[in-house]
Amino acid sequence: MNGDPMVDTILLALKQGIKSEAEAISECCDLAKHQMLNWDYLRSENETLFRKVWDWCETHPPEL
Numbered sequence: 001m002n003g004d005p006m007v008d009t010i011l012l013a014l015k016q017g018i019k020s021e022a023e024a025i026s027e028c029c030d031l032a033k034h035q036m037l038n039w040d041y042l043r044s045e046n047e048t049l050f051r052k053v054w055d056w057c058e059t060h061p062p063e064l
Contacts, residue, residue: 004038011045028053
């Protein structure tokens with residue numbers, strides 16, 4: 001499976017308890033804002049986190 005180093009780093013830190021879920025969501029949202037988030041990979045690795053990031057992005061559209 002092809003991974004995504006940025007997503008893998010966030011997920012590993014979350015799994016190890018280094019980051020809270022809120023921190024992981026925030027980091028994923030930052031990646032999404034810069035169009036650097038691999039949505040498909042995040043969804044395949046952690047559906048729950050994917051949904052929370054998706055919901056956040058839906059309610060916080062990027063500023064133009």
